[in-house]
Amino acid sequence: MKKQLYLLLLLLSTAVFAQKKVETSIDTTKNKIGAEFKLTLKTTVESSAKVVFPNLKNIGALEVIQSYPVDTVKSSGRYELIKKYGLTQFDSGRYVIPSIKIFINSKPYMTDSLSVEVANVQVDTLKQKMYDIKDIVPVKSSMSVWWKYLFILALILGIGALVYWFVKKQQKKKIEQEVYKTPIEKATSLLNTLEQKELWQKGEVKAYYSELTDIARNYIEEAIEIPAMESTTSELIVGLRAASVKKKMTVSQETIENLERVLKQADLVKFAKSKPLDYEITEDRNKIQKAILTLDSSIPVEVTLEEDTLLNEAQRQKQIQMQLKKKRNRRIAVSVAAVLFLLIGTTLFFIATKGFDYVKDNIIGHPTKELLEGEWVKSTYGNPGVSIETPKVLKRIDLTKSLPKEGLALVKEMQSFAYGSFTDNFYLMVSTLKYKQETEIDLKKSIDVTIQTLESQGAQNMIVKQEDFDTGEGISGQKAYGTFSQMNKDSKSSEKVYYEILLFGQDGGLQQIMILHKEGDTYANEISERVLNSVELKQLSK
Known part of the structure; x- marks a missing residue:
């Protein structure tokens, strides 16, 4: 019967029976x-x-x-x-x-799993010669100087990168703002620039066809005045045929068909991942250039002075709007770069003066630090009641489904409350049991079963230390603490976890408090200390 009672402490596992x-x-x-x-x-x-x-x-x-x-x-x-x-x-x-x-x-x-105690070797201080404690020797730390040099270097590199970006942007701006006298001059210049990039020779066929057709569409939109950039290939060809009739353009059927073939080829490359051969790419480029030149030569040149003036004014207004838009984009980019530079500079400054831990905890944020500095709550959980102060209110959880049926039949009442989960940065659980029959509980053996529970949940290489624990009211219990390794599911690597377990048995009831957090987390250590110092036990209600 006692063995079944100890199995109830597993709380998160089921009983396993096997032939020895x-x-x-x-x-x-x-x-x-x-x-x-x-x-x-x-x-x-x-x-x-x-x-x-x-x-x-x-x-x-x-x-x-x-x-x-x-x-x-x-x-x-x-x-x-x-x-x-x-x-x-x-x-x-x-x-x-x-x-x-x-x-x-x-x-x-x-x-079977077994436990063993390893004790220190006793040293006879009466026979061992004792020496005075040496004074503390001050050591000059070069860390602060090192951080200053790093900050200066980062500042210089940041300014250099910003200047380089600004100069390159200005050069690009001058090229983009170059004003062409006629649409044909602009198209010819852009075709030459496209060939100098050697995109398709580098394997960037999709980008090459995209720029090639954009040049042709932009020329048709500016010179023939139809919405070529927003139109599909079919809509563009229909619009071009209609415009050639309306404007009395002497353009051949072959020219329009060649243009249509190249545009459809580009659609296949961009949307169907087609890969033309090298000679086909060269032919398509030549067809586009020839189509643009043929279309330009077929446009009637008889334009009245008034129409010419209106056309020039429209082009001038369009260029002004483009320049204003580019200036606005440049101002936005400079502002964003300045904000990022100041943010990085401020972060490096705090690292140099306060240290990386200060930046990580106060700027980036630390989950357990926020728990420690938040508003704490004091409540009583379960029966026999456990009064405890916690950074968050514990939520009720149901563990009855994980208990063996043989042990569950002995339980009159079981209540469990927790914050977080077994794999979170901080986990706190309070559990209480009340048995149907009054039974004397061996807390040390109960600690062993709780340790086996942690192992069944993935704890490895457990180090266990055990000692007596007394509450502020003088109620005695058992405390187990130490470390174990567990696998982090996100990083797929092993991490060290520190644990503390308190067990109390009174009036046929059992009270358990368990705390888990990452080893070396100073804020979690402070939380654990504050939680355990606040433990008060209530008498079992009949």
Whole structure:
């Protein structure tokens, strides 16, 4: 019955029952730092069975310093295989030897998990000669000077990049603002510029055809005055035929057909990912140039003075609008660049003067820092009640579905409340159990089961330290703390997690508080300390 009660502490896992094929034992449960102790695995199999023991360098947080050969003992036609591993640890604490997978006839079997304590070596301070503590030696840090040089270098590079961008922009502006006397002069110049870019020779066929057809369409729109840029190929050809009749243009059917073929070829390249051959690309370019020249020569030159004046005025107004638009875009670009430059400069300045941690915490933001500095809430959760102060209100969660049916039948009431999740930056859970029958609970064994729960949820290489814990009202309980490794699902890398667990048992009820956060997070450490210092326990209601 006690075993079933301890299984209730798993809270996040289900019971697993399997036939025991491998016996597991250790020669001592208490050891000194650096001393060897032996883990023994024993199994009895048929003489024809194939047994594979793993070759390990580490078992959990313990180092394997010796993997002993397998001993074989024959008895009544069966073989008893004994495998020993020599283990050690160079840090004090309570460690869990996790389950190991053994293969018997290619079928996996799991060994039992065991715990072992590693204690410090006692030092006799009466025989050991003592020395005075040396004074602190001040060391000049070159870090501040290094950051200043980095800031100056970044500032120079930023100014240089800004000047380069501005000069290049001005040069491009002059080229773009060049005023052509006639549309044919503009089209001819742009065709020559396109050939100098050598786009299709570099494999950029789509970009080449896009610019080539844009040159032809822009010429037709300016010279023949039909909406060529917004029209489809079919609409453009229909409009061109109508304009040639209206304007009495002496353009041949062959010229219009050649233009139509090139425009359709461009549509295939742009939208159907067609890839013309090199000679076809050259022919299309020549057809466009010839079509533009033929169209220009076919336009009647008899234009009245009034029409000529109106046309020049329209072109002049269009050029003015284009220039104003480009100036406005340039001002916007300069403003954005200035803001970005100031932002980067300010960030580098704070890094140089305050340090990177200050920038990360106060400018970029730190989730646990925001929790620590936010408005805290004090509430009582569960029955037996746990009064606790937390940075956020804990939300009720249902864990009854994850409990074994045998253990669930013994529970009168179970309540659980949590903030965050097992893989978040900070996780806090408060759970309470009330049993149907009053039962004495061994808190140390309950701690072992809780550690196994964490392992079942993906915790690896667990380091466990255990001590007594008293609340402000003098109620005693057990505290377990340490670190473990878990896989980060986003970065696909292992990260260290620090945990603290409090367990209290009173009046046949159980109260548990669990805190998980990333190791080395100073703000999370302050949150944990404040939470645990605020714990108050309420008496169990009947």
